[in-house]
Amino acid sequence: MNKYTVINQFNKMEIIPYIRVGTAYFKLVKAPTISGHTNEFLVSWNIHTIRDDHGKDYLSEIPKYDGFTCIPNHFNFRKEYLKFYNTYHELSNSPKEGSVENSLKFLQHIFREHYELGLDYLQLLYTKPIQTLPILCLVSRKRSTGKSTFLKWIKEIFENNATFLTNDSFGSQFNADWANKLLIAVDEVLFNKEELTERIKYLSTANVNKLEAKGKDKREVEFFGKFILCSNNEDSFIKIDARETRFWVRKIPEIQEENTSFLLDLISEIPAFMHFLKTRKLSSKNKTRMWFTAEQIKTKALIRLVQNNKNRVEKEIASIFLSTMEKFELDQLDFCPVDVLAALNRTRVKTDLTHIRRILKTEWKLKSQSNSLKYQKLVLLTDGDIVQTDAIGRYFTISKDFIASNFDELMTD
Secondary structure, three states: OOOOEEEOOOOOEEEOOEEEEOOEEEEEEEEEOOOOOEEEEEEEEOHHHHHHHHOHHHHHHOOEEOEEEOOOOOOOOOOEEOOEEEOOOOOOOOOOOOOOHHHHHHHHHHHHHHHHHHHHHHHHHHHOOOOOOOEEEEEOOOOOOOHHHHHHHHHHHHHHHEEEEOHHHHHOOOOOOOOOOOEEEEOOOOOOOHHHHHHHHHHHHOOEEEEOOOOOOOEEEEOOOEEEEEEOOOOOOOOOOOOOOOEEEEEOOOOOOOOOOHHHHHHHOHHHHHHHHHHOOOOOOOOEOOEOOOOOOOOHHHHHHHHHHOOHHHHHHHHHHHHHHHHOOOOEEEEOHHHHHHHHOOOOOOOOHHHHHHHHHHHOOOOOOOOOEEEEEEEEOOOOOEEEEEEEEOOEEEEHHHHHHHOHHHOOO
16 A cells, blocks of 8 residues: 555545645545546645544545645656655556557648648657747638647647636736646637737746736746647737747648548547657757747748738838839938938828837847938928938938848739
């Protein structure tokens, strides 16, 4: 008999469902779900209730720990580390050789040209759970794409180490239900508040987080969570800029032939898929803190999202610059902020010099000349025509390539 079991009144071996952490008692309960599975979690339990139910001698058999920790491991799992109770959940499935035909077919649908990188992503989740990974975003305006099926499948693989959140629950100050999870999935996401965007960007690369539960003090915990976002709002589910490297945005096509039992087929392959991930050789090498480089996971869906997030002033400035360069057949253009303000005043877009300087220096990362020099100043006339005149100033320089790569919706070729 070990410390997790006890002989009950019927002289039978009984697993002890309780633990004592510090001076507090908890019971490990299994709540049934609609799908027929169970979710395991710890519930605070009263010592007097345990004594009434099992007798006072039972208390001495309950495993005792000094505190909680959360250490993910899918191969050599341990429930205890140095007298600390590990709240990470051991996976119920074990790797077993078999067919993964449906799993690979589904991942080809989800990741398309990034198929091998998609396999790497899942393999890293399984074999290197503390590795920082990009925020995976699955987007599509269409229905029946498989986005929700992907989330459900991932949940079945990683079980209680994955959780689903709503926009509101992610924005809540209380995060005890997800702060120790490997995967945090947000379905139908629409982060229209700046603080939500900044929060997920910070957490995607953080290794610590403040865990906060109702009625309890905040405490710092190690954080290794990875985020998966799903949305029908392809171009506006989150606000990010062109320099952002943490998002892997994939537009998911519609499934042509719907199979109502496909999720069950995927679930049946989980042991074989685990074996596949465990034995497969990674196709990519660790090149950044998020494993993949920005170029590796760059997609047209990401570019559209970034461009849609550019404000109207940015787009109008870029349009004026491009028109000037095309008229005078220039590869680059010199200008001063006051030139831009004067040109914008001829349009319906109104702003000020402070905003323009912030766009040039902060958003576009441009630098002005250290001294006043001669340059060709652009002037937008009342009839819409553009001319250039001699001027002197501490001008900025922008290239046509910069506009092409950041505002490709303006390019007509």
